[in-house]
Amino acid sequence: MFIRKPAAQAAALSTGLIALLFSGLALAKPPKPKPKLLTTAEVIQQSPNSDWRDLDPQNTLAMELPQGQVLIELAPRFAPKHVANIRKLAQQGFYNGLAIVRVQDNFVTQWGDPNGDEPAKARGLGAAAAKLPAEFSIAYRGLPLTRMTETDGWAQVTGFVDGFPVAANPKQNKAWLAHCYGMVGAGRNEAADSSTGAELYAIIGQAPRALDRNITVVGRVLKGMDLLASLPRGGPNMGFYELPEQRVEIKSARLLADIPAEERPALQVLRTDSKSWSQILDARRNRGGWYVHNPGRTELCGGPPPTRPVKAAG
Template sequence: MILPFRRRALLGAALALPAVAPRLAVAQPTNPENTLVMELKDGEVRILMLPELAPRHVERIRTLTRQGFYNGTAFHRVIEGFMAQGGDPTGTGTGGSPLPNLPAEFSPPSRARFLRGTCGMARTQDPNTANSQFFIMFAPAPFLDGQYTIWGRVVSGMDAVDKIKRGVGQSGIVPPPPDRIRRMRVAADQG
């Protein structure tokens, strides 16, 4: 059957997609220096850090991880259908590292969005107060786009993130005992 040119071109493009789609579906090669391995009670989570979006925040996460700062810290605020927040050594949502706060590195929505698996930095009302606390998105949240720093995205193990113990009410404060990061390391640091 001979199709009109336009339909042939579209059909040809559609037939070519299966050859392209598998390449797109294959996980990007990751740089071990920009990959975090987070051990949770329900499995391992791998996070690709994005220094091209937030170089200072990625360096902070990498530094604190190498210091063992995140090991044993709680997910103190977990809201069903929204996000899981951790990285506070006090487990209250008011603590941080001894390092100074970071200036915002917000990305325009055309460059990065808060989607399922996106990792962002928590902060106060002041945009330049990110320190050590971070959150992982359970679902898209476009109202955060351009308002919080995006520093990474989960590339495997989202099923373990989905099993983090949820908090209560709209505040999402987790009753004791909260789930904790058992261990977090930079993939380049084997062992």
């Protein structure tokens, strides 16, 4: 007995439902036969290579944990100063030997320097900046947004840019990365401008959208969310591990650019400005097969664009 995974199992809109949709329209002539909607799996299978992009070695961080590799795609368009700082920190080996220090259920997994709050013991940031401006939002106008039709009450406008989920307020001319599952942000203290990228977190539960525009989001996990989300939860103090031995060591965190080409993970990501991505959103909206009730919608945090192994050249 099973229940179906929406994204993987999204099925074609049934003929009956298409008939129902058209019955509300007073058409002068019978509609052209509609192409059958594809499932997510079919979209991926049929997608042209041009709908996929390679990982940018300057914008992808590979973090090695005892449990395996976590890949993080950085978002320089949204947080240029934080991303530049994270690059410097990674190049200096700053994260190597640091640890996952906090796992709070249905909220975040967080990593950094366990001694970060004790100046005498804290690891120095070296050539990276110790102070950065908050990067909570950018200008909405001019943004190459692939807009969604759905809104969710959290923002007037939703869509995708560079593979990331984006919310926006056009009147204020502001756009920002949404705190969906798997998004990565830079921890901060009370001061809005107290994050540097030395301490990072990933969302591991229901999207905590109240954080949007309150903290700098720097990217998202491309691979390895299953590792970050299945770690033992910490204690009642916001999920911080109470004992040093509970922490999970970060063996290393390097930019792909600093890893020999032949050792880099060979992954591609579906472009969110592609027709294939738009077809996947349609597959999520229109469910057949196992589904009795067609939801007719999806949402901004309904799941990131898929990845695939790089195909052998041929």
